[in-house]
Every structure is written in C-alpha cells, then in structure tokens.
Amino acid sequence: MLVELAIENLGVIERVNLSLGRGFTALTGETGAGKTMLVEAINLIVGARADASVVRSGAEEARVEARFVRTVDGEEVETILARVVAKEGRSRAYIDGRMATVSQLSEMGEELVDIHGQHAHQRLLGAAAQREALDRFAGVDLSALKAAREAVTHIDASLAALGGDEKTRAREIDLLQFQVGEIIGASISSPSEETDLGREEDLLADATRYRETLWAVAEFLGGESGAGDAVGRAARAVGPFDGLSSFRDRLASLSAEIDDVLSEVRAAAEQSEEQPERLEAVRQRRQMLRDLMRKYGDSLADVIAFGDEASARLRELTSYTERVEALNAERVRALAALKAEQLKVGSQRRSRAGSLGAAVQKHLRTLALPHAEVLVSVGDEKSDPAGDAVTFLLAANPGSEPLPLTKVASGGELARTMLAIRLVLTDEPATMVFDEVDAGIGGAAAVAVASALRELGRDHQVFAVTHLPQVAASAHHHVMVSKAVVKGKTFGSAVALGEEERVAEVARMLSGGVADGSALTHARDLIASLSSVPQKRKR
Numbered sequence: 095m096l097v098e099l100a101i102e103n104l105g106v107i108e109r110v111n112l113s114l115g116r117g118f119t120a121l122t123g124e125t126g127a128g129k130t131m132l133v134e135a136i137n138l139i140v141g142a143r144a145d146a147s148v149v150r151s152g153a154e155e156a157r158v159e160a161r162f163v164r165t166v167d168g169e170e171v172e173t174i175l176a177r178v179v180a181k182e183g184r185s186r187a188y189i190d191g192r193m194a195t196v197s198q199l200s201e202m203g204e205e206l207v208d209i210h211g212q213h214a215h216q217r218l219l220g221a222a223a224q225r226e227a228l229d230r231f232a233g234v235d236l237s238a239l240k241a242a243r244e245a246v247t248h249i250d251a252s253l254a255a256l257g258g259d260e261k262t263r264a265r266e267i268d269l270l271q272f273q274v275g276e277i278i279g280a281s282i283s284s285p286s287e288e289t290d291l292g293r294e295e296d297l298l299a300d301a302t303r304y305r306e307t308l309w310a311v312a313e314f315l316g317g318e319s320g321a322g323d324a325v326g327r328a329a330r331a332v333g334p335f336d337g338l339s340s341f342r343d344r345l346a347s348l349s350a351e352i353d354d355v356l357s358e359v360r361a362a363a364e365q366s367e368e369q370p371e372r373l374e375a376v377r378q379r380r381q382m383l384r385d386l387m388r389k390y391g392d393s394l395a396d397v398i399a400f401g402d403e404a405s406a407r408l409r410e411l412t413s414y415t416e417r418v419e420a421l422n423a424e425r426v427r428a429l430a431a432l433k434a435e436q437l438k439v440g441s442q443r444r445s446r447a448g449s450l451g452a453a454v455q456k457h458l459r460t461l462a463l464p465h466a467e468v469l470v471s472v473g474d475e476k477s478d479p480a481g482d483a484v485t486f487l488l489a490a491n492p493g494s495e496p497l498p499l500t501k502v503a504s505g506g507e508l509a510r511t512m513l514a515i516r517l518v519l520t521d522e523p524a525t526m527v528f529d530e531v532d533a534g535i536g537g538a539a540a541v542a543v544a545s546a547l548r549e550l551g552r553d554h555q556v557f558a559v560t561h562l563p564q565v566a567a568s569a570h571h572h573v574m575v576s577k578a579v580v581k582g583k584t585f586g587s588a589v590a591l592g593e594e595e596r597v598a599e600v601a602r603m604l605s606g607g608v609a610d611g612s613a614l615t616h617a618r619d620l621i622a623s624l625s626s627v628p629q630k631r632k633r
Contacts, residue, residue: 095555096136096525097206098161103153106132106577106586113590117570118551121559121588122599126574128586129559133209136557137162138177140203141196144185152583155180162206164524173206177201198399209527210512216511218486220499225484227519232446232452239439239480248471249425255416256421264409270408277401280398285395287413288383291376295574298373308363310439315356322352353536433479436438440481444472447484457514461546462539463507465492468514486515505534526550528558532565544568544624563603563617568624572596594619596620 101110106128123129134148135158137614149156159176176188177199187199202454218224229236250568284290315321317593329345332338383394389402410417447470455468466488473483487496490507502508509531527528532543544565550556551570560566572591577584591599597617605613 095163096160097163098159099132099135099159100159101131101135102157103150104135104148104156104158105150106584107131107588108150108168108585110586110588112253112573112588114555115571116551116555117546118556118568119559119573120560120566120569120573121573121575122561122603124577125561125573127577128588129575130529131586132557132573132575132588133527133559136183136527137206137209138179139175139199140207140209141187141200142182144177144196145453146179146181146183149179149181153181153549155568162525164206173202175202175206180585185393204523206498206523207525207527208512208523209518210509210529210531210609211241215451217517222482224470224499225482225485227515228443228447228450228472228487230519231450232442234439234442235437236272239432239435242428242435245428245434246425247423249428253418253421253425256410256417263414267408270404270411274401274404274408277386277390277404278396280382282386282398284382284396285393285398288380288387288394291383294375295380297374298369298376300369305363305367308359312356312359312363315352315359322349322356325349325352405527433538436480438481440475441480444475447472451486453518454514457489457517457546458511460539460542461514462543463490463510466490466511467496469496486511506535508534510543513543516550517546523554526557527556528556531558532560532562536562540564541624548624561603563600564624566596566603567600567617567620572599573601 095116096114099110099112099114103109119130123130126228131148133144135255138144138148138158139160156179157176158178159174161437162173162175163170164173165171176191178186178188180186185196187194187196189198190268207618210218218227226236293396313320317323325345325348326629329342329349332342332446335342386397387393390397434500450470451470455466458466458468469487471483471485472478472481475481487497488499488502488511490497490502499508501509509528512530513531528547531547532540535543540562544562545568547556547558547565548568548570558565558569566572572595573588574591574595575586575588577586579585597614600617600621601610601613602614
C-alpha cells in the first residue's frame with residue numbers, strides 16, 4: 095500500500111506531501127489544476143519514461159518519493175522508491191535510499207502498483223501478465239510444466255556440451271590428447287616437485303662453497319678451541335659441586351647435542367661434491383615444469399587439476415556415440431512428458447478462457463460500455479499446445495472487430511476495461527491507479543463506475559482521477575488538487591479533505607459554483623447514498 099507520496103517541483107506543484115490510506119481515494123480539482131501530475135508522479139516512481147518538461151519552471155530538478163508498506167511472510171516491510179528528473183532530461187532512480195537503474199525501479203514498481211490510463215504504465219497490457227491473469231483465474235498449476243521444460247533444456251545443454259559437429263569434436267579431441275599426453279608424460283611426482291628441485295639446484299650450483307662452509311663449521315664445533323671443547327671444560331668445572339648439578343646436567347646435554355650436529359656436518363661435508371650432470375638434469379626438469387605451469391596453471395597443483403579435467407573431457411568425447419544415444423533416448427522421453435504437461439495446461443487455459451472473458455464482459459457492460467465484447471484468446475493447440483499465447487481482446491462497439499487491448503484507442507475504454515478485469519481478478523497488486531476511467535460517461539453509468547471503484551477499494555488501495563461527482567462521492571477518501579497564482583507564478587497543491595470540505599468539493603463538481611445551497615444538500619445526499627450502497631463481490 096502507498097502510505098506517503100512526496101512531490102517537489104513537478105509541473106505546477108512546488109511541494110506536496112500526502113499521507114494516504116486504504117480503500118478508494120478520489121482525486122479531483124478544476125481542469126488544469128494538476129491532477130494528472132499526481133498520476134505522473136506515481137508513474138515516475140514505477141519506472142515510466144522521464145521527460146524534462148515535467149520539471150517546474152525555474153527549478154533544477156523534480157523529485158518524487160513514495161513510501162510503500164506491504165506484508166511479506168506475515169511481517170510488514172517498508173519500501174521507499176524515489177525518482178529525480180533533471181531539467182536537462184537525465185533521471186536518477188533510488189530504492190530504499192540506494193542508487194538503482196530505472197529497470198530495477200520498474201521491476202519493483204510492477205509488484206506494487208498497477209496504473210490504468212491511456213498513456214500510463216499498464217501491467218496488464220503485457221502478454222506475460224495476461225497469461226498469468228488467466229492462470230490465476232483458472233487455478234492452473236505450472237510447476238509440472240516448468241519442471242518438464244527444465245528437463246528438456248538440461249538435456250539439450252548436455253548434448254551441446256558434448257561438442258558440436260564432427261570436425262569441431264575431432265579438433266577438440268586432438269588438442270585434449272596432446273594436453274593430457276604432455277601432462278602425463280611429465281610424470282609430476284608431487285605438487286611441490288618444482289620447489290623441491292629449486293632447493294636441490296641451489297645446493298648443487300654452489301657445492302664447493304657449501305663444502306668449505308661445512309668443514310669450517312665442523313672446526314668451530316670440534317676443534318681444540320671449538321664450542322664442543324669449551325662446553326666440555328665448563329661441564330668439568332661445575333662437576334665437583336653438587337649445588338651446581340642443574341648446570342652440569344644442562345651442559346652435558348648441550349655437549350651431546352654438539353657432538354650430534356658435528357657428526358652430521360662432517361658427513362655432509364664429506365658427501366658434498368660437484369655433480370655437473372645432476373645439476374644440468376635438475377635445471378632441465380625445472381624448466382619443463384615451468385613450461386607446464388605457463389600453459390596450464392600457476393602451480394603444479396593447477397597443472398595436475400587441469401590434466402584431470404582434460405582427461406575427463408577426453409573420455410566424454412571419445413565415448414560420444416554412446417553418450418549421444420543415451421541423451422537422445424532421454425530427450426525423447428522428456429519431450430513426451432513435456433508435451434503431456436503442455437496439453438494439460440493448455441486444456442485448462444482453453445476451458446476457462448471463455449469464463450474469464452464472460453466475467454470481465456459482464457462487469458464492463460455496467461461501466462458505460464453496454465455492447466462491449468471481451469474475449470480471451472489462447473494459442474492454437476497444434477502450434478501452441480500449452481496455450482502460452484494468451485491475449486485479451488475487446489470490441490467496445492457493436493459490429494467492431496475484437497482487438498488486443500494494446501490496440502484500444504480510447505483511454506477511457508481501456509481504463510474501464512482494466513477496472514472490469516480487476517473486479518474479476520481480485521489479487522495483486524495492492525495499489526491501483528485509474529486515470530480517465532470516467533471519460534465521456536454520466537448518469538447511471540457514472541454510478542456504476544463509482545460503485546465498481548468503491549467495491550474494488552474493499553480489498554485494494556485504489557486511486558482515480560475523476561471529474562464526476564458520483565465517483566468522488568463514492569470514495570472512502572478524497573484528495574483535492576488546486577492551483578493559485580502568486581506574484582505571477584502558479585503553485586499547485588493537493589490536500590486530503592475532511593467531511594465538510596469534501597461536501598463542498600462534490601457540490602462544486604455538481605453545480606460549478608451555481609446554486610450553492612441546493613448543491614450542498616445534493617452533495618450530502620449523494621455522498622450518503624453512494625457510501626452506504628452494499629457492495630457485492632461479483633465473479
């Protein structure tokens with residue numbers, strides 16, 4: 095539900111902030127007062143095309159903000175949509191204070207608002223929305239059909255992934271065989287082999303210096319004045335003293351450790367010798383591994399993983415014939431299941447399309463279109479077994495050919511048709527806006543439209559721009575739009591009317607300011623009678 099609408103510098107409106115409620119709200123005012131600017135504001139926040147001409151003269155930009163409250167999973171959720179139109183023509187969109195694209199705003203707006211008028215954003219004019227409307231009316235369950243379509247899509251994707259034509263497949267097999275052979279032929283011992291070889295290369299490349307260093311270390315540890323001799327002398331010095339036994343033990347342990355290290359150092363020094371053949375072999379091996387990493391991954395682990403994936407793909411391609419036969423057999427079964435589900439859904443749609451058209455037509459003939467004919471067309475069973483091609487058709491006048499709603503020329507006829515559809519399909523969205531719904535009607539037809547809007551307002555939030563006192567009198571709420579000229583500038587305003595103010599506005603609509611006393615009495619009677627008419631849900 096739209097609970098708050100804020101407008102700045104839009105058309106003649108400098109600044110308006112409206113708090114809005116449930117039910118049916120009539121939007122009235124003198125011709126040219128700016129009623130359509132309220133509809134334009136709502137259009138902008140649900141993603142309609144922005145035109146720089148709507149920016150108030152002298153202002154840099156127009157801004158519209160709307161606060162919606164809806165129930166999601168039993169909890170109230172607040173959503174704020176905003177649109178800013180610069181005088182240069184650029185526009186910006188925001189959802190809950192964060193920048194968004196106009197398409198994102200439009201997608202969100204479709205869930206929140208439905209606008210009906212000659213040039214308005216109209217959700218029910220879309221082919222998908224009309225199909226969804228029929229499905230809701232008919233109670234069609236699409237889950238099995240969606241699953242069947244997904245199954246066919248998955249099989250087709252698997253067939254495509256096997257490789258296209260034979261030449262393409264042969265080229266891929268040749269490439270994979272080379273890649274797999276190169277990786278397998280390398281006989282990589284472990285993911286760390288290149289790192290291990292690097293350390294060995296360092297040792298082999300400087301074997302003489304390593305040997306000299308090791309013998310020097312051995313001399314430091316085991317020579318006459320080496321560390322081992324010094325530790326031994328220290329141990330002997332504290333030996334006679336029982337109070338220094340802890341130091342004696344530690345020194346003995348240290349002496350043993352030095353002896354172990356000395357032994358290992360001497361062994362390494364004796365074994366350290368130049369191995370030019372081994373050094374060259376290590377360098378060549380490392381270069382080969384680096385070439386593999388350059389082709390197949392940043393590390394040997396990546397190269398091994400690439401080889402595994404390539405091997406799996408190669409096995410898949412070389413067993414192509416068997417795999418294709420299995421997938422084709424699976425596809426035949428999936429297509430049969432899909433056809434069965436399409437026929438089932440199509441049958442449900444076709445069996446209920448006539449009832450939906452008749453229900454809408456029944457309402458429409460009470461809305462100043464007594465000869466209207468409404469048809470709901472569903473695609474031919476042979477070419478469209480699921481009946482996905484759903485189109486609402488309208489013939490507003492006797493003898494005229496039923497045409498798709500998108501081709502209906504009259505804004506009033508289209509708005510009334512949408513009103514009739516909404517009286518039948520009483521579900522989403524929660525907020526509806528009707529512009530020109532009462533164009534060119536009066537008398538009993540005006541009362542019928544008024545009653546229909548009030549009835550729709552029982553379960554929805556409904557806004558209607560109207561020039562008819564009957565429609566205004568039937569509303570649950572009333573917003574009056576007016577304008578005034580101050581110092582050569584026009585200022586528009588919109589205010590929610592109280593009971594007495596509402597009577598005065600309906601009286602103005604009845605008499606145009608003539609015979610005010612009798613008009614006020616008539617207005618009170620009209621409001622009382624139309625507000626108390628019992629509403630019956632018509633299906």
